[in-house]
Amino acid sequence: MGQGVVDSFGRCGNAPLTVHSARTTECKPVSAAEIPAREIILAAINARYRHTSFGLRYLMANLGELEACAAIVEANLQQNTDAIVEGILAHQPRVVGLGVYVWNAVRALEVVRALKRRAPEVVVVLGGPEVSHEWDDQEIVSLADYTVCGEGEDTFRTLCEQLLHGERPTRRIWPATTPELATLASPYPLYTDEDLAHRVIYVEASRGCPYRCQFCLSSLDKGVRMIPLEPFFADLQTLLDRGAKDFKFIDRTFNLRIQDSVAILRFFLDRLRPGLSLHFEMVPDRLPDELRTLLAAFPPGTVQLEIGIQSWDPVVGKLIERRQDAQRTEDNLRFLAEHTGVHVHADLIVGLPGEDLGTFAAGFDRLYGLGPQEIQVGILKRLRGTPIVQHDESKRMVYNPSPPYDVVSTSTMTGSEVNAMKRFARYWDLIANSGNFVGSTALLLSQGGSPFATFYAFSEWLFESIQTTHHIDLHTLIRQVFVYLTTIQGVPASDAASALAQDLHRTPGRKTPRFLKEHLPRDWKGAGTTSPTGSLARQNRHWGV
Numbered sequence: 429m430g431q432g433v434v435d436s437f438g439r440c441g442n443a444p445l446t447v448h449s450a451r452t453t454e455c456k457p458v459s460a461a462e463i464p465a466r467e468i469i470l471a472a473i474n475a476r477y478r479h480t481s482f483g484l485r486y487l488m489a490n491l492g493e494l495e496a497c498a499a500i501v502e503a504n505l506q507q508n509t510d511a512i513v514e515g516i517l518a519h520q521p522r523v524v525g526l527g528v529y530v531w532n533a534v535r536a537l538e539v540v541r542a543l544k545r546r547a548p549e550v551v552v553v554l555g556g557p558e559v560s561h562e563w564d565d566q567e568i569v570s571l572a573d574y575t576v577c578g579e580g581e582d583t584f585r586t587l588c589e590q591l592l593h594g595e596r597p598t599r600r601i602w603p604a605t606t607p608e609l610a611t612l613a614s615p616y617p618l619y620t621d622e623d624l625a626h627r628v629i630y631v632e633a634s635r636g637c638p639y640r641c642q643f644c645l646s647s648l649d650k651g652v653r654m655i656p657l658e659p660f661f662a663d664l665q666t667l668l669d670r671g672a673k674d675f676k677f678i679d680r681t682f683n684l685r686i687q688d689s690v691a692i693l694r695f696f697l698d699r700l701r702p703g704l705s706l707h708f709e710m711v712p713d714r715l716p717d718e719l720r721t722l723l724a725a726f727p728p729g730t731v732q733l734e735i736g737i738q739s740w741d742p743v744v745g746k747l748i749e750r751r752q753d754a755q756r757t758e759d760n761l762r763f764l765a766e767h768t769g770v771h772v773h774a775d776l777i778v779g780l781p782g783e784d785l786g787t788f789a790a791g792f793d794r795l796y797g798l799g800p801q802e803i804q805v806g807i808l809k810r811l812r813g814t815p816i817v818q819h820d821e822s823k824r825m826v827y828n829p830s831p832p833y834d835v836v837s838t839s840t841m842t843g844s845e846v847n848a849m850k851r852f853a854r855y856w857d858l859i860a861n862s863g864n865f866v867g868s869t870a871l872l873l874s875q876g877g878s879p880f881a882t883f884y885a886f887s888e889w890l891f892e893s894i895q896t897t898h899h900i901d902l903h904t905l906i907r908q909v910f911v912y913l914t915t916i917q918g919v920p921a922s923d924a925a926s927a928l929a930q931d932l933h934r935t936p937g938r939k940t941p942r943f944l945k946e947h948l949p950r951d952w953k954g955a956g957t958t959s960p961t962g963s964l965a966r967q968n969r970h971w972g973v
Contacts, residue, residue: 468498468588469521473512473532473539475505480623482630482678483527483556485615490581490607494588500618509538517547523591525584528556528568530811533831537568544571551591555580557645558831561813563601578604579635581612609635609655616663624672631667633660633688637680639711641738642748642816643777643808646680657688661695673703682708686716693722700727709734712774713756720763728769729970735761735800736775740791744782748816758798765799771970772800778849779808779835781819785845789880796879801970802861805853807846808835852887854897858905863934863969868909868927875917886912903941906932910944921947934969 470488472481484500491498499519503512512535516524524543528536536558543552552572560577563569574597576583583604590597619629634654637646664675675696683689696706706726712735723731737757739745745752764770774795778788795803810816810827819825824839834850837843859865860883876882890908894900906928913924925947932938940948 464499464519466497466499466519466521467592468494468523468525469516469519470498470500470525470527471512471516471539472500472502472527473505473535474502475531477504478627480619480627480630481527482615482632484525485618486581486612487525487555487584488618489613489615491585491588494585494592497592505532505535509535509542512539513542513546516543517550521550523551523553523588525553525555526572528554528558530558530809530832533558533568537571540568540571551596553584553587555584558812561645561648563812569601574600574602576602576604579607580604581607609653614659614663616667619667619670619672621670624667624670628674628676629667629672630676630678631660631664632678633657633692634679634681634684638684639681639751640749640815642750642818643738643780643811643814645811645814647749647815648813649680652681652684654685654688657691664695665699668699668701673701674705676707677709680709681711683710683714683719686714686718690718690722693719697722697725700730704730705732706730707732707734709736712737712760713753715756715760715763720767723764723770724768726769729771730769732771732773733764734773734775737791737795738775738777739780739783739787740794741783741787744780744787747782747819748780758794761795761798761800771802773802773804774798774800775804775806777806777808778853779838779841779846781816781823781825781838782840783838784840785849788849789878789884792880793878796873801863803856804861805849805856807850807853809833810835848884848888851891851897852884855887855890856883858900859909864902865905865909865928865931866934866970867931868913868924871919871924871927872909872913872917875913875919886916889916906941907943926952 468491470484472484474481481500481502488495488498488500501516501519503515516539526536526539536554540552540554543550551574553574553576554569554572555576559566559569559575563575563577569575574587576587583602587597587602616631623629632655634652636649636652637644638652640647667675677692682692696704708731710733723733737752738750739748740754742754744750761772761774764772776788776791776795777783792803792805808816810825810833812833816825822839824837826836826838826843827833828836835841835846837846841849860869872886873879873882876885889912891897893908893911894904910921910924910928913919913927914921925944929940929944929948929952932940932944
């Protein structure tokens, strides 16, 4: 329900659940005796504390008169199912709306099973991208009472009005009507003070995407719809006045309509303040001079651009209907690296139809040479409803049948190669993307010809050494990188220790491990840093500020 591209949520402090009633600006733990009864509960199963549920706030804001008897309850994936269900039922709801996404689908199913077992009289309404397509074979859809497919602001309200004040509808699947964005009530007042102080604030200036990339749900959109800027800027100003600093635009193509992009950047440039963080997703080959000038004016790390390259191979691009001017993309990435303080997060996808390990490696090296701060190595997922399925037979595409439906093998990439790339992606994120190993990553990659081949070899060695890709503490990674640099690559121990210690102290308060101190001069103190530990910490480790 709500905007399908919103994919993350949060919790409040150490409270087991966060409760947002109508137009509240507080987020605080509540005891069972204090929990008010609400006829409608909008439930979010969140990824982590830092994120918020933008889609459910949109639904809440557009309930009309029903908003007064509704509340948002946010949990997260770290909580067990019983705790989530208990928090929902504590409000004694008649209707529970639950957002379902590919990353929370398993937990959402558990929650719906438990709700129907413990309180079968409660009406469960599903929404979100995971249940908006190919819903006829999904257990969660069969268990729930109703499913809203698509943008649900208008349709969910209509359904709730009938459930609470009319006859119970007989049809179970509700295709959503497309709402007029200019007439929707604003969700932004529903961000709490806790959200503004500690969480990512999701905002949108447009919905939809003009491109037809077959792996993406946005390929199903029918055009792009813009939100009027005047009321949008008024909402942004109110959020800034309340203390918001961390803004993530969920627009699929922020730089599609240049005059709007310019206006938004100027709005924030005129209101710069310490800690301000702006995240945009942009089309890689569209960066005219107006945007270049504005982006160059922001302090380093303030603006993060997520740039989807996905594949440099023109044959693969044509196969999946991804249009991209490679030369312009290169020019734009080079400009961002050399002339701005923008933090570039560039995406590549493993396992696309027709892509093999060799073409991916060449694309990775090409992208690495253009200097983005982060390269997100993603694994192809067969999202429900996407046209990528048309290649299943011809390219022998095999996917995991369970969420997140990641690719297992293709006609051009074996299962063992895909598994190796999953390890590569995980270790690259922990080491290169995290900002914890900026200098030592450069040192590691400088020892060979191809950055991809060099890190691939390290990745395989690391997995053989520790036999895991998760729950690895920072000091374990530091020791393993040191061992690889010194014993496998032959880097002098003093050079490796210096690079790792310098990286470690990009974040204040960290102590140098004894095994590194043994190879450092007695008077080594490092360059020091004043990097904050808040929302910009990861970016600032890359920039060294």
